[in-house]
Amino acid sequence: MAHRKLDIDGFDTEQQRMAEQMQYLSTKSDAEVASMVDQKAASARAAITRGNSVEALEKALADPPYGHGLDAAQSANAQLVSEVLMATRAQDINSVVSSLPEDSRDVLLKYIYHGLARPAGFNCGVLLSWHERVVEAGGLGSIVRVMSDRKTI
Numbered sequence: 001m002a003h004r005k006l007d008i009d010g011f012d013t014e015q016q017r018m019a020e021q022m023q024y025l026s027t028k029s030d031a032e033v034a035s036m037v038d039q040k041a042a043s044a045r046a047a048i049t050r051g052n053s054v055e056a057l058e059k060a061l062a063d064p065p066y067g068h069g070l071d072a073a074q075s076a077n078a079q080l081v082s083e084v085l086m087a088t089r090a091q092d093i094n095s096v097v098s099s100l101p102e103d104s105r106d107v108l109l110k111y112i113y114h115g116l117a118r119p120a121g122f123n124c125g126v127l128l129s130w131h132e133r134v135v136e137a138g139g140l141g142s143i144v145r146v147m148s149d150r151k152t153i
Contacts, residue, residue, distance in 0.1 A: 033065050033073040041080045053088040054099050060084045061100075061107045066151045074153055081111040082122050085130055097133045105138045109146045110153045 028036070040059055047056035060081045065073040088096055097105065112131050115122035135143060 030070060030073065033067075033070050034076070036063070037065060037073045037076050037080070041076070044080055044084060048084060048087045053084065053092055053096050056084045056087070057081075057096060057100070057108070058104065061104045061111075064107055064110075064153055066153070078111055078114050078153060079121075081108070082115055082127075086123060086126050090129065093130060093133045094137075097130075097137045100137075102138060102142070105134055106142055106145050106149070107153075109134050109138070109142055110149070113146065114153050 040062065044056045044059040047053075047059060060077070065077055097108075100108065109131070112127050112134065115127045116124055116131075
């Protein structure tokens with residue numbers, strides 16, 4: 001139950017400017033972005049089937065759908081990343097994380113936080129073990145970069 005009768009967030013000019021900027025991050029239509037996510041999902045699932053977790057995670061993290069109004073594509077890509085994380089064996093997590101470049105580790109951390117914010121749809125135990133390994137590899141700087149980045153997933 002909301003305690004406010006007036007939506008004061010609508011008066012925040014910084015948030016309005018942010019929404020306008022995020023709108024132009026994606027120059028593709030919703031259907032194009034959704035089809036790209038579907039293609040990525042097919043190739044990532046094929047890599048999982050072959051047992052190649054590194055390739056599957058790289059494909060899932062490549063070109064994440066940023067932008068305003070792409071909720072379906074963003075949630076589908078988050079679900080894909082979650083599938084890859086759950087399919088990776090616990091003893092392989094360190095090698096997978098160490099093989100990722102810093103940018104991909106930051107994107108992975110964004111997806112981990114996205115999943116932890118929605119515990120009903122994601123396995124938080126798996127996400128927490130990945131979080132531990134990503135922070136070990138990237139340091140506290142990765143957390144700061146993810147928390148201060150305006151491009152959210």
